Amino acid sequence: MATMKNLYPLALLFAMWLTACKKNDGDYAYQNTQPAFPGNTYEYMKSHPGQFDSLLLIVDRLHLADTLKTGKYTLFAPVNASFRYVVENLNAVRKGKGLSPIYLQMADSAQLDTIMTRYIIRTALSTDDMNFADGIEMQTVRYGYVMNGRRKTTNAEGFIGGGPSYLEYSDMKKSKYNRDWVTTRTQSVNIATSSGIVHVLRDDHAFGFDEFIPRLNK
Numbered sequence: 579m580a581t582m583k584n585l586y587p588l589a590l591l592f593a594m595w596l597t598a599c600k601k602n603d604g605d606y607a608y609q610n611t612q613p614a615f616p617g618n619t620y621e622y623m624k625s626h627p628g629q630f631d632s633l634l635l636i637v638d639r640l641h642l643a644d645t646l647k648t649g650k651y652t653l654f655a656p657v658n659a660s661f662r663y664v665v666e667n668l669n670a671v672r673k674g675k676g677l678s679p680i681y682l683q684m685a686d687s688a689q690l691d692t693i694m695t696r697y698i699i700r701t702a703l704s705t706d707d708m709n710f711a712d713g714i715e716m717q718t719v720r721y722g723y724v725m726n727g728r729r730k731t732t733n734a735e736g737f738i739g740g741g742p743s744y745l746e747y748s749d750m751k752k753s754k755y756n757r758d759w760v761t762t763r764t765q766s767v768n769i770a771t772s773s774g775i776v777h778v779l780r781d782d783h784a785f786g787f788d789e790f791i792p793r794l795n796k
Contacts, residue, residue: 632661
């Protein structure tokens with residue numbers, strides 16, 4: 579007959595197993611999302627000074643503010659670092675040619691418009707909407723340019739692909755072949771606002787999908 583002394587190690591192992599299961603369940607359920615924002619997408623950006631200042635500058639210059647205040651759109655939001663990187667590199671090229679620097683306040687608005695509108699999708703889409711092996715094709719605001727969004731997951735302890743979700747956002751460059759695409763990733767996703775959904779791009783994204791410098795250096 580089993581004694582209490584013999585049962586104790588079994589009970590301890592059972593408790594440890596339950597704890598491990600709970601931890602894995604928690605990892606599996608985790609999403610790198612943020613709570614819904616009580617306002618529109620434009621107001622969301624305004625509420626994060628130091629993060630979206632450059633984006634707001636361009637949105638205001640191109641008269642896109644009303645688009646982000648009303649309707650239902652998806653914004654893939656580049657942060658300040660994304661603009662700083664391309665502007666610094668643009669002006670390094672121009673300095674080498676003896677040309678004066680160009681900054682966002684004075685950059686050609688038509689070229690900025692072509693680039694910026696690739697970050698705004700006509701409908702509100704979450705990571706679940708992009709949960710396909712090949713992603714989904716999405717049309718941008720104003721010009722209907724085609725981009726691709728694909729949900730991906732990281733690994734969590736005990737689960738392959740069971741960690742946080744993120745998105746790969748690609749400029750397809752009018753090609754069906756992935757090798758021609760320029761792709762970036764998100765750092766946070768599914769931020770719901772009254773006028774759509776925001777997915778924030780990583781700091782290392784270069785604004786313009788490799789087109790900022792050739793378009794602005796004219």
